[in-house]
Amino acid sequence: MRNDKVLNLLGLAYKAGKTVCGAAAAEQHLRKQAAYILLLAEDCGANNEEKYLRLSTQKDINVIRRYTKEQLGQALGRAQTAVVVLTDKGFADAMSKAVQAMD
DSSP: OTTOHHHHHHHHHHHTTOEEESHHHHHHHHHHSOOOEEEEOTTSOHHHHHHHHHHHHHHTOEEEOOOOHHHHHHHHTSSOOSEEEEOOHHHHHHHHHHHHHHO
């Protein structure tokens, strides 16, 4: 994780209070409030995958699917998490640039 700029930015956004983590909280936030990026674990369940991809498409939210539940959790200081919503445009812009640099 040390050299992964996306995960480092995710950790900073979490510490700044600019993320929503966990399935129920993320779903509620995606439906009702501003969200800029959805980080969805590669190894999340099929039902979660379908639901969150549908929501992100409806709301035109970028999705990042490069990390496992453990990698996302580690960036947040947790054991694991499957869904993280980024709620800050500045962090979202920086994260989008970091993802583009990886491709």
